[in-house]
Structure formats: structure tokens, C-alpha cells
Amino acid sequence: MHKINSKIKVMAAMSGGVDSSVAAYLLKESGYDVTGVTMCFGISDNEKKMNNSTQRNAVKCCGIESINDAARVCSLLGINHYVYDFSSEMQKYVIKPFIKAYMEGKTPNPCIECNRFLKFDILLKKAKALGFNYLATGHYAGIIKRNNSLYLSKAIDEKKDQSYFLYTIRKESLKNILFPLYKYTKHEVRKIAKSNSLPVAAKAESQEICFVPNDNYRKFIGVNKELSNKPGQIIDVNGSVLGSHDGVFNYTVGQRKGIKISSRVPLYVLSIDSNSNNIVVGNRSLLGRKKLTGKELNLLIDKLPERAKAKIRYNHKETDCKIRPLSNSLIEVVFDDPQDAVTPGQSIVFYDDSIVIGGAVISAVS
Numbered sequence: 001m002h003k004i005n006s007k008i009k010v011m012a013a014m015s016g017g018v019d020s021s022v023a024a025y026l027l028k029e030s031g032y033d034v035t036g037v038t039m040c041f042g043i044s045d046n047e048k049k050m051n052n053s054t055q056r057n058a059v060k061c062c063g064i065e066s067i068n069d070a071a072r073v074c075s076l077l078g079i080n081h082y083v084y085d086f087s088s089e090m091q092k093y094v095i096k097p098f099i100k101a102y103m104e105g106k107t108p109n110p111c112i113e114c115n116r117f118l119k120f121d122i123l124l125k126k127a128k129a130l131g132f133n134y135l136a137t138g139h140y141a142g143i144i145k146r147n148n149s150l151y152l153s154k155a156i157d158e159k160k161d162q163s164y165f166l167y168t169i170r171k172e173s174l175k176n177i178l179f180p181l182y183k184y185t186k187h188e189v190r191k192i193a194k195s196n197s198l199p200v201a202a203k204a205e206s207q208e209i210c211f212v213p214n215d216n217y218r219k220f221i222g223v224n225k226e227l228s229n230k231p232g233q234i235i236d237v238n239g240s241v242l243g244s245h246d247g248v249f250n251y252t253v254g255q256r257k258g259i260k261i262s263s264r265v266p267l268y269v270l271s272i273d274s275n276s277n278n279i280v281v282g283n284r285s286l287l288g289r290k291k292l293t294g295k296e297l298n299l300l301i302d303k304l305p306e307r308a309k310a311k312i313r314y315n316h317k318e319t320d321c322k323i324r325p326l327s328n329s330l331i332e333v334v335f336d337d338p339q340d341a342v343t344p345g346q347s348i349v350f351y352d353d354s355i356v357i358g359g360a361v362i363s364a365v366s
Contacts, residue, residue, distance in 0.1 A: 009033045010134045010178060011127040013119060014073065014081070016066030018200045019138030021073040022189045023180040025196060027136055028077050035082065035132070036074040038067050039123060041211065042087030072199050084126070086118055093117035095211055095224075102221050102249035103229075105272035106345030109165075109314075110209055116168035124173060134178045141166050142182035143174050144355075150174040152300050152356040157185040164314045167349045167359035171300050221249045232277030234261060237270065237286065248272050251279055253365075254287060254341025271365070272344075288338030294331045294348055294360030301357050304331070308350040308357055312342055318351060331360055 012024040014036045027034045067083055074081035094113050101108035119137065127135045140155035141163040152169060155161040169177065181189060193201035212220045222229075234243040243261045245251065250258070255269040259281060267281040292312075297304075304325055309318040310333065320336040333348060342365045349359035 007033065008134070009035070009132045010136050011123075011130070011132040012036050012079075013123065013135065013137045014038050014070040015138070015206070016069035016073075016200065016203075017138065017206060018190060018193050018198070018203050019140075019181060019186075021070070021138070021198050021200050022184075022192050023136055023138040024073065024079070025077060025192065025198065026180040027178070028079060032134075034077070034136075035080045036070060036077075037123070037127075038070045038081070038083045039086045039118065040067060040083050041090040042085065069200050069203070076198065084123075086122070089118055089122055090114075090211065096226075099221050099224055099226065101345050102217070103225055103247075105248040105251075105274035107252040107343045108345045109347055110211070111165050112168060112347055115165055120166075120169045120173060120177065124176060128176060134176055136178040136180060138181055139166060139179050140181050140184075140186075141179045143177060143179060149302075153182075154351070154354040154356070155179075155181070156183045160186050163356050164311055164347070164349050164359075167300065167347065167356055168298050169300070170298070174300075218250050222247075225249070230277050232279065234259065234279045234281055237280060237282050242267075242281065245279055248274060248277065248279060253343040256284075268341075284340075287340040289340075289342040289365050290335050290338050291366045292333050292342050292348065292362050293326070293364040294333060295329060295363040297325075297329045297331050297358060297360040299358040301352075301355070305350075305352070305357065308352060310335075310351070311349050312339055312362070313346055321350075323350065329360075 010027050010032045012020065012027060012034050014020045014024055016038065024034055024036055071081045094110050097113060098108050098110045124135045139162045140157060140160040142153040142155060144151055144153045152163060152166060152174060154163045190201060208215060209217060229247045231244060231246050232248065233241050234245055235241055251269050251272060253269050253271060256266055259267055259269065261267055261281065265283055268284050268287055269279060270282050270286055271280045304323060307320065307322055310321045311318050319339060322334045324332045326332055342362065344362050344365060346362050347359050348362055350357035
């Protein structure tokens with residue numbers, strides 16, 4: 001990064017991991033006036049209940065160890081460090097909707113919702129109110145300028161690219177966000193941390209869902225659910241009953257293991273009907289879907305194109321599709337080729353080469 005006027009103030013969101021620590025280091029080295037901030041999500045009553053039920057200690061979302069790691073890095077860099085309590089916001093905007101979605105037979109993406117509501121809404125507003133010019137994070141993504149307009153972009157290292165999780169950023173907010181790791185690989189980031197003696201250089205990656213102890217989301221939901229659990233039937237595509245289930249939250253579209261039904265061929269979850277409380281299973285060849293409806297559209301360019309490349313999951317290969325607006329926030333997407341396990345609750349994100357066009361939450365599939 002080039003040297004910058006030191007009067008430009010940046011709030012660096014620091015989780016205590018190597019990525020956000022190196023992002024803060026790069027900003028400081030470039031001449032920004034950097035302040036480190038850690039969002040503390042606390043230990044909710046939900047997590048306490050689960051820990052009591054399992055009698056095991058679990059990795060907590062932004063626990064005291066992570067806060068201390070972020071503080072140590074800030075001390076080494078010679079910058080201030082503050083901790084903000086976001087526990088109630090985490091519960092309201094991420095955890096409760098996560099549980100509710102699973103109870104309705106959907107498969108949510110809590111990282112996207114955390115970015116949507118916490119990092120790039122509430123925290124960004126807080127940064128601006130405190131006089132900061134930018135909010136920076138350790139995401140592998142970029143913000144690039146073309147023809148005097150700013151665009152969200154994939155990271156240079158596409159294997160590590162996290163732009164899929166960032167499509168909910170508002171277009172008007174791009175001017176106040178920095179992603180210092182845009183041009184770096186994970187190997188290079190660890191090398192920078194090690195060569196500059198950052199104490200988190202060898203720290204392991206955080207768990208997949210940070211607020212779920214032991215990565216066991218089914219047990220987490222089972223302990224914390226606020227809606228009543230309704231056992232139901234597992235049926236085939238012809239409506240024949242094959243067995244029973246003890247709650248739709250235990251299943252997701254595309255799932256093969258854990259169905260617990262004897263069959264000569266592997267069975268996959270094809271769909272989940274929360275109204276009838278039935279789970280439909282069948283051969284893998286039946287997983288393909290050509291069409292979906294997306295809600296809560298967020299557009300990061302001026303006009304929604306008729307065609308684009310799309311990803312229906314983070315690790316999914318991009319595929320060609322047609323896009324048709326149904327309203328300001330509702331779209332219909334038709335794929336050129338059927339896609340396996342298109343899952344309500346997940347997000348579809350659209351790309352034009354490396355540029356993120358926008359995205360929506362998958363609400364229905366056909």
C-alpha cells in the first residue's frame with residue numbers, strides 16, 4: 001500500500017486473528033491514523049445453556065482470548081484498542097434469525113447476516129459518527145475504482161476470496177470501507193505477520209460458525225429453539241412415506257448422511273416443506289434445479305443485468321444465468337444448466353468477471 005496522509009483516520013475491526021491483525025499492520029505502515037476495535041459478541045444465554053448440557057468448554061465467539069490477542073497486536077503496533085459490546089445486536093440480527101430459519105426448513109448463512117447488520121451497518125455508522133474516514137476489515141476482497149465509480153471486487157487470490165460474504169454492503173458505503181488484504185494470499189499474510197513478530201502469526205483459522213460451540217449447529221438449535229419442534233414424515237417424490245424425522249432443523253437440501261432410511265441407492269434431501277412438515281428425499285439425479293426466486297436484493301452496480309455469472313454457495317462454481325426483476329427487492333433467476341442443491345436460506349451472488357454485481361437470499365426453488 002502507498003504512503004497516505006496520516007490525518008486519515010481508520011477504524012480497523014480486529015477479531016484477534018492473523019488476517020485482521022495484518023490488515024491493521026498494513027494500514028499503520030501506509031501512514032493511516034489507525035485505531036483497533038474488537039466487537040465483543042459475548043457469551044449468550046443460549047451458549048451457556050448448551051455448554052451446561054454438553055459439560056464441555058467450547059470456542060466462544062470473540063472470547064477473552066481473542067480480545068487479548070487483538071489488544072497485544074495493537075500494543076505492538078502502537079495504536080489504541082477498544083472493545084465494543086455487540087452481544088445484544090448479535091443475538092437480535094444473527095443468532096435468533098439463524099435459529100428461526102432452520103426451524104422453518106431453511107439453511108441460513110450467518111456470516112453474511114453479520115456483515116449485513118453488524119460490521120457494515122452498525123459498526124460502520126459508529127465509525128463515521130466518531131470521526132473516522134474509513135472502516136477496515138481483514139476480509140479477502142477489494143474495492144476498485146473504474147470510471148470514477150467504486151465497485152466491490154474479488155480478491156486477487158480467488159482461492160481465498162470472500163466477496164461472496166460481502167454482497168450485502170450498500171453501494172453508497174463502499175467509499176468508507178478499506179480491505180487491505182485485497183492483493184495478498186494467506187501465505188503472504190502469515191509471512192508478514194511472522195516477519196513482523198505479530199503474536200498471532202501462527203494462530204489457527206476460526207471455526208466455521210463462530211457462535212456455535214463445537215461446530216454442532218443441530219445441538220445448538222435443539223437447546224436454543226424458541227419455536228415448537230414438530231416431528232414429521234420423510235417421503236419420496238411420489239408421496240410415499242419412507243420414514244419419520246424429529247424436526248426439519250436437522251436437515252438441509254443436498255444432505256445425504258443422517259437420513260437414517262434403508263435404501264439400495266443413496267438418498268438425498270431434495271426439499272423441505274415447512275408447511276406440511278415433510279422432507280422429500282430421492283436419488284442424486286433429482287437434485288438439479290433450473291429456477292429460483294431471490295429476496296432482499298442488494299445491487300452494487302447501477303443496473304441489474306439480464307445475464308450474469310452466479311454462485312449459489314460460497315464454494316460453488318460460478319454458473320451462467322438469466323435474471324429477471326419481479327419487484328425492487330425480488331428477482332427470478334433461471335440457470336442455463338440445472339444446479340444441484342439450490343438451498344432456500346442461502347444467498348445467490350452475481351458477478352461480472354471480478355466485479356460483484358449484487359446478490360439476494362434464495363427464498364424459493366423450482
